[in-house]
Amino acid sequence: xxxxxxxxxxxxxxxxxxxxxxxxxxxxxxxxxxxxxxxxxxxxxxxxxxxxxxxxxxxxxxxxxxxxxxxxxxxxxxxxxxxxxxxxxxxxxxxxxxxxxxxxxxxxxxxxxxxxxxxxxxxxxxxxxxxxxxxxxxxxxxxxxxxxxxxxxxxxxxxxxxxxxxxxxxxxxxxxxxxxxxxxxxxxxxxxxxxxxxxxxxxxxxxxxxxxxxxxxxxxxxxxxxxxxxxxxxxxxxxxxxxxxxxxxxxxxxxxxxxxxxxxxxxxxxxxxxxxxxxxxxxxxxxxxxxxxxxxxxxxxxxxxxxxxxxxxxxxxxxxxxxxxxxxxxxxxxxxxxxxxxxxxxxxxxx
Amino acid sequence: xxxxxxxxxxxxxxxxxxxxxxxxxxxxxxxxxxxxxxxxxxxxxxxxxxxxxxxxxxxxxxxxxxxxxxxxxxxxxxxxxxxxxxxxxxxxxxxxxxxxxxxxxxxxxxxxxxxxxxxxxxxxxxxxxxxxxxxxxxxxxxxxxxxxxxxxxxxxxxxxxxxxxxxxxxxxxxxxxxxxxxxxxxxxxxxxxxxxxxxxxxxxxxxxxxxxxxxxxxxxxxxxxxxxxxxxxxxxxxxxxxxxxxxxxxxxxxxxxxxxxxxxxxxxxxxxxxxxxxxxxxxxxxxxxxxxxxxxxxxxxxxxxxxxxxxxxxxxxxxxxxxxxxxxxxxxxxxxxxxxxxxxxxxxxxxxxxxxxxxxxxxxxxxxxxxxxxxxxxxxxxxxxxxxxxxxxxxxxxxxxxxxxxxxxxxxxxxxxxxxxxxxxxxxxxxxxxxxxxxxxxxxxxxxxxxxxxxxxxxxxxxxxxxxxxxxxxxxxxxxxxxxxxxxxxxxxxxxxxxxxxxxxxxxxxxxxxxxxxxxxxxxxxxxxxxxxxxxxxxxxxxxxxxxxxxxxxxxxxxxxxxxxxxxxxxxxxxxxxxxxxxxxxxxxxxxxxxxxxxxxxx
Numbered sequence: 001x002x003x004x005x006x007x008x009x010x011x012x013x014x015x016x017x018x019x020x021x022x023x024x025x026x027x028x029x030x031x032x033x034x035x036x037x038x039x040x041x042x043x044x045x046x047x048x049x050x051x052x053x054x055x056x057x058x059x060x061x062x063x064x065x066x067x068x069x070x071x072x073x074x075x076x077x078x079x080x081x082x083x084x085x086x087x088x089x090x091x092x093x094x095x096x097x098x099x100x101x102x103x104x105x106x107x108x109x110x111x112x113x114x115x116x117x118x119x120x121x122x123x124x125x126x127x128x129x130x131x132x133x134x135x136x137x138x139x140x141x142x143x144x145x146x147x148x149x150x151x152x153x154x155x156x157x158x159x160x161x162x163x164x165x166x167x168x169x170x171x172x173x174x175x176x177x178x179x180x181x182x183x184x185x186x187x188x189x190x191x192x193x194x195x196x197x198x199x200x201x202x203x204x205x206x207x208x209x210x211x212x213x214x215x216x217x218x219x220x221x222x223x224x225x226x227x228x229x230x231x232x233x234x235x236x237x238x239x240x241x242x243x244x245x246x247x248x249x250x251x252x253x254x255x256x257x258x259x260x261x262x263x264x265x266x267x268x269x270x271x272x273x274x275x276x277x278x279x280x281x282x283x284x285x286x287x288x289x290x291x292x293x294x295x296x297x298x299x300x301x302x303x304x305x306x307x308x309x310x311x312x313x314x315x316x317x318x319x320x321x322x323x324x325x326x327x328x329x330x331x332x333x334x335x336x337x338x339x340x341x342x343x344x345x346x347x348x349x350x351x
Numbered sequence: 352x353x354x355x356x357x358x359x360x361x362x363x364x365x366x367x368x369x370x371x372x373x374x375x376x377x378x379x380x381x382x383x384x385x386x387x388x389x390x391x392x393x394x395x396x397x398x399x400x401x402x403x404x405x406x407x408x409x410x411x412x413x414x415x416x417x418x419x420x421x422x423x424x425x426x427x428x429x430x431x432x433x434x435x436x437x438x439x440x441x442x443x444x445x446x447x448x449x450x451x452x453x454x455x456x457x458x459x460x461x462x463x464x465x466x467x468x469x470x471x472x473x474x475x476x477x478x479x480x481x482x483x484x485x486x487x488x489x490x491x492x493x494x495x496x497x498x499x500x501x502x503x504x505x506x507x508x509x510x511x512x513x514x515x516x517x518x519x520x521x522x523x524x525x526x527x528x529x530x531x532x533x534x535x536x537x538x539x540x541x542x543x544x545x546x547x548x549x550x551x552x553x554x555x556x557x558x559x560x561x562x563x564x565x566x567x568x569x570x571x572x573x574x575x576x577x578x579x580x581x582x583x584x585x586x587x588x589x590x591x592x593x594x595x596x597x598x599x600x601x602x603x604x605x606x607x608x609x610x611x612x613x614x615x616x617x618x619x620x621x622x623x624x625x626x627x628x629x630x631x632x633x634x635x636x637x638x639x640x641x642x643x644x645x646x647x648x649x650x651x652x653x654x655x656x657x658x659x660x661x662x663x664x665x666x667x668x669x670x671x672x673x674x675x676x677x678x679x680x681x682x683x684x685x686x687x688x689x690x691x692x693x694x695x696x697x698x699x700x701x702x703x704x705x706x707x708x709x710x711x712x713x714x715x716x717x718x719x720x721x722x723x724x725x726x727x728x729x730x731x732x733x734x735x736x737x738x739x740x741x742x743x744x745x746x747x748x749x750x751x752x753x754x755x756x757x758x759x760x761x762x763x764x765x766x767x768x769x770x771x772x773x774x775x776x777x778x779x780x781x782x783x784x785x786x787x788x789x790x791x792x793x794x795x796x797x798x799x800x801x802x803x804x805x806x807x808x809x810x811x812x813x814x815x816x817x818x819x820x821x822x823x824x825x826x827x828x829x830x831x832x833x834x835x836x837x838x839x840x841x842x843x844x845x846x847x848x849x850x851x852x853x854x855x856x857x858x859x860x861x862x863x864x865x866x867x868x869x870x871x872x873x874x875x876x877x878x879x880x881x882x883x884x885x886x887x888x889x890x891x892x893x894x895x896x897x898x899x900x901x902x903x904x905x906x907x908x909x910x911x912x913x914x915x916x917x918x919x920x921x922x923x924x925x926x927x928x929x930x931x932x933x934x935x936x937x938x939x940x941x942x943x944x945x946x947x948x949x950x951x952x953x954x
Contacts, residue, residue: 004790004798004916004918007797008800009863010864012425012912013885024863036922037857040856040861041855041860043860191856193856219853231853231901232853
């Protein structure tokens with residue numbers, strides 16, 4: 001909670017993007033989350049990513065369900081569309097919205113409760129359909145809005161604020177997404193914007209569902225000794241197994257002078273994700289290799305981060321369903337409603 | 352590597368309070384504006400008086416070094432109207448006499464002489480009378496005030512305001528010797544004073560010795576600005592001819608042309624050698640003169656006084672064209688022009704003059720015939736003789752004279768106590784949290800986007816009806832209420848404790864003006880380019896924290912345009928950021944006894 005509105009003054013040297021907008025033009029309402037909440041940093045990273053991509057705010061839609069994470073859609077891009085849905089139902093609502101208007105950029109914000117408990121089926125099917133969207137999971141391991149019970153992502157042995165240890169197996173959204181055939185899977189940390197922002201930018205440019213699991217500590221209920229989702233624990237156990245730079249379409253690609261081994265993946269819009277080699281034998285375009293490395297890290301008690309897997313050749317929902325190429329809003333009345341003769345002709349095909 | 356900022360000494364935070372830092376007397380501006388906001392005018396006046404001694408006078412006449420420094424001008428272009436708010440406190444105060452310093456009935460046996468009853472001398476008296484000194488003030492005129500009385504026209508400074516504030520000091524028991532010009536410093540010294548302070552000002556206006564200056568029919572129509580203002584003040588001059596040229600474009604020239612306009616100089620022009628950006632007068636004084644229909648001729652260099660048939664008929668000027676070559680301004684004469692006039696007022700500067708100081712009494716004079724004065728102690732080369740105000744290094748302004756007075760009073764006190772004058776008492780500070788609750792602070796932290804309030808001025812007809820009609824009418828209560836809220840509370844410091852930080856980025860994300868950055872340590876000039884927004888104002892310091900516990904990076908704050916809104920502290924989950932009120936504890940004569948390190952820092 002904050003008592004005053006953010007003053008409408010900005011630094012005179014704040015840069016503008018290709019649309020002539022400053023970072024502050026991508027802000028939303030003041031956050032009412034706890035002071036120091038990781039989710040606010042994720043919001044700031046989203047603001048940074050959308051500003052750097054010069055995403056027109058009116059061409060984006062912010063989608064969410066219920067929870068601390070789902071409140072954050074109010075805290076960025078106040079000029080964008082938005083839908084705050086029923087608990088766990090954000091993926092279906094986004095699927096519907098995308099079906100109706102495929103031209104908008106969909107930004108879904110969810111949490112470990114919203115996506116891994118009540119909405120797990122919804123998440124799975126959105127991945128399966130490959131809805132073109134950025135799907136951010138603000139993952140803090142607890143139900144923060146209901147006073148800190150363990151969530152489905154809490155690790156075995158992780159303790160609650162009172163000291164009780166969790167005994168149930170966690171659901172890892174990264175491993176889940178890899179097994180379900182997701183075409184873009186990443187994990188990052190709210191306290192590391194240098195890593196998070198390029199991942200979000202790549203995700204926003206991905207042709208399909210881009211799942212980004214962000215460890216986002218709950219300062220109120222899960223930032224203590226014994227927590228495995230605290231700032232301190234994450235900083236001590238994070239292992240960046242894949243380091244990605246995002247090069248947008250407009251910028252010239254310059255060769256790195258370091259002689260590093262670089263692997264480039266070209267996105268469908270022509271922008272490029274460049275991977276620096278960080279881990280021997282790691283291949284972010286190989287699903288089995290990605291799964292193996294993330295599992296191996298988990299066994300060692302490490303948190304694998306980075307853009308872990310990318311497949312730009314996967315067909316998205318519209319390609320699979322062979323839908324019309326224009327948003328429905330741009331179709332003429334005659335195209336949308338071709339009349340009784342056309343209906344009768346269609347019905348005839350099923351007789 | 353980066354140098355970590357030490358906030359346990361006053362230096363860093365003192366510099367953050369731009370207005371207070373720029374004020375020669377270090378007046379605690381944000382605190383007195385806060386008191387005005389609370390309607391506590393008397394307290395505000397008294398806080399002002401501690402450092403600047405003449406809030407009512409300065410609220411009308413100060414050169415306001417605080418305003419160009421004000422952080423608000425870097426935020427929305429216009430500084431807080433600090434000076435005129437000071438006047439609000441003075442105008443609305445209750446009787447302050449019970450709260451003023453008082454002289455003890457038992458004296459300390461030391462007797463000091465002050466020469467001239469201007470702002471510098473009066474400040475010395477103000478600081479030393481309460482310590483039991485016997486103070487004798489020599490004044491050549493019949494009233495106290497010095498240039499504040501004689502050279503500042505009454506339409507800018509009413510006599511009642513001046514009398515009241517001078518009397519606060521005189522009534523403590525200063526022995527006033529009015530109508531007593533000092534003609535020999537030796538004679539004063541021979542009276543056996545324990546110390547002598549020379550605060551006699553810079554009373555000699557500069558001469559313009561051009562052809563025609565001393566011709567019959569011309570010389571009585573050519574006046575020296577400050578002398579002419581003095582003659583107007585004493586009633587010796589009541590009229591001037593219609594066409595008047597004022598030579599020079601400093602603040603004295605502004606007083607001259609506006610006074611001339613009121614005495615019949617309906618066509619008064621100011622003539623300047625250079626163009627407007629180089630004018631010495633304060634922008635607001637130029638504005639006021641412009642409002643009264645005074646024309647300013649730019650790039651005109653005086654060449655001669657034109658005298659025809661035994662009478663001054665005009666002045667010839669060379670018109671100049673200025674060009675910039677390698678940062679140096681060069682002029683070229685394009686042509687000459689004669690501007691007709693009946694009278695000329697010369698306002699091209701002032702000099703010191705010490706014909707009354709014998710050169711064989713141990714006071715050294717330099718090549719420019721100015722006394723050699725120590726910049727810190729204000730002592731001359733003769734022990735026990737001190738200088739201050741315009742008498743020390745030539746014309747400055749009232750607020751500098753006040754500060755000279757404070758410093759000289761410290762020196763005089765230490766001299767009389769037998770302590771080394773060069774060892775100065777240290778500045779101290781208090782730093783106190785303003786946190787009142789979850790989101791509640793002991794100051795008004797919300798940003799007020801209002802533009803600067805414009806001062807209400809009297810109509811021209813009323814201004815020209817009487818020489819003493821005050822032009823500025825003061826702020827209305829509504830204007831005052833808005834203007835005080837424009838203050839950014841720069842004395843409420845963002846105080847950072849590195850050991851508490853968990854590097855959650857909340858403060859960095861919420862800062863509305865991109866002041867904060869968590870970054871690997873680096874040298875300052877590198878850091879300045881690595882921040883959320885580049886820190887290109889080198890006159891503003893960076894705060895660099897100690898290394899942070901989790902990642903060994905540092906927290907960097909660019910102090911340049913921080914709004915002191917406190918959002919960083921509100922968003923900090925561990926109270927690593929706190930908003931703390933910084934109070935500079937200035938040394939005065941009253942605290943100048945004993946060892947200089949008595950003033951411990953209370954952080």
